[in-house]
């Protein structure tokens with residue numbers, strides 16, 4: 296069974312919320328990314344979203360843009376990410392891994408995705424494809440990978456339904472109008488929209504974009520099946536990329552985990 | 557704004573396999589709203605009257621189709637005619653589009669206007685129409701372009717708009733587009749994004765084409781009047797492709813007229829240092845559309861090279877990709893050096909200083925005119941005037957102003 300589907304089902308059964316954490320592959324280098332992924336899991340992360348570096352990440356705010364730039368300086372491609380994941384999988388064969396990136400990259404590397412060597416990756420999130428479209432139609436398919444679609448505060452009713460039905464991993468509810476890392480959460484809007492999504496989706500609904508503090512996390516987890524944190528972790532990676540002292544991240548994740556438990 | 561027989565894009569915004577709307581989810585609703593508004597207004601008589609009267613009274617349309625006597629003699633074959641978009645208010649074809657889009661923005665009740673610009677012509681054309689309606693206006697421009705098009709930066713500021721220099725990536729047009737899209741995602745409720753070329757997600761390539769098609773429509777009647785035939789060829793430079801698309805579109809079903817787009821060859825297409833995706837790119841997705849795109853061996857978007865800021869873009873409008881693959885239009889490239897030579901030549905022979913972008917179209921006449929005899933009529937779309945490029949050219953020529 297797909298690791299992501301299984302993990303989310305188990306959490307649900309235990310009435311627990313999922314914690315997904317994001318980083319960019321190769322930021323600041325491949326070995327550090329692998330180390331950070333293990334650290335995430337030790338600190339309580341249930342699934343990891345791996346950002347695939349792209350030259351033109353239009354959905355990202357400045358913090359994650361800079362992470363893409365740092366990774367691109369190391370010339371990271373999807374092929375390198377698969378080698379990186381292979382190293383990670385030597386020690387961890389159970390944590391679900393999600394690739395998050397832009398359509399151009401996945402179209403360009405169709406074959407790598409189709410092969411999905413050793414079923415190392417569990418899910419794909421393409422930021423810039425409308426959620427009701429089928430990735431198959433763009434040549435992006437693999438029997439061992441499911442897909443995650445985004446729904447935002449501006450998504451209209453009729454599309455919420457078709458997007459929710461088209462998601463096989465989970466539905467990702469974008470909690471605000473804006474790029475990653477912005478901050479203007481609207482609790483009422485979030486709760487209404489997530490409830491609407493839940494009417495149509497057969498998979499869990501997780502919320503992300505704009506989560507910074509433990510209280511954000513606690514609030515959002517009440518409305519959803521789990522949360523995704525990105526920019527605040529990526530910022531800590533940036534600030535400690537020279538010393539590679541990441542205890543702050545461990546502490547931060549532990550706090551968030553407690554807040555949603 | 558006549559509709560053509562081809563009737564593209566299809567209802568999902570595709571031109572054959574190209575186009576579409578590949579954007580973050582937050583923008584999908586804004587694009588739908590825009591499409592609905594445009595569909596409602598485009599055939600509305602009041603809207604059309606306002607559009608054409610603004611073009612006539614604020615822009616100065618129609619622009620002349622002018623016989624280039626000395627250039628014609630210089631080549632000694634067919635007659636060369638110039639479509640004088642350089643005479644438009646603000647100095648380029650870009651204003652045709654902004655006049656139309658600002659009407660859409662006003663109708664939709666948007667209070668804030670944003671745009672990207674490369675050469676600065678679209679920035680100036682946007683700032684001008686926003687000033688006229690008293691709307692807040694923000695222009696994103698790559699920091700490299702802010703430098704090489706400083707004259708236009710100051711014009712934009714004089715027109716009351718804010719200029720935001722973009723330092724990310726290659727700090728040129730593509731990065732300005734990224735930043736404008738991010739602004740739009742963040743401020744989508746009150747902001748209208750006036751895209752400056754036939755690029756971006758559907759419905760933009762269609763809207764920008766339709767507003768620029770006034771150029772091709774005028775060409776049909778002017779050709780009849782001036783040489784009593786349809787032209788043998790229309791030549792236009794292609795950055796994102798709006799001036800070319802506007803001139804080509806009404807001619808797509810007239811197979812007797814060749815449609816020739818000229819891309820920026822930079823150091824030469826064979827060197828890889830250029831901005832010519834239709835000559836040396838593969839299909840990919842950038843800024844919301846699937847189209848020919850310059851990519852490296854890892855699927856990353858390549859940095860481009862061109863002496864002309866307005867052509868310095870790794871992608872191209874999706875309808876051009878379709879015109880290329882269907883064989884209806886031809887796409888060639890000329891190098892920086894050839895464009896600079898044409899820049900001087902046209903200035904000296906015709907008394908018109910063309911934009912460096914436009915100089916690319918002129919440079920291709922060297923090859924094209926050899927294929928014709930004196931009975932031919934060739935139109936060059938003179939997309940803009942070259943005042944903005946004086947500093948760049950002087951520096952290349954080693955002259956201190």
Ligand SMILES: Cc1ncc(COP(=O)(O)O)c(C=O)c1O
Nearest residue numbers: 677795796797798799866939940
């Ligand atoms: C005078 C002129 N011509 C051409 C272009 C290229 O744009 P497009 O290919 O959309 O016509 C520009 C862009 O800035 C321009 O200023």
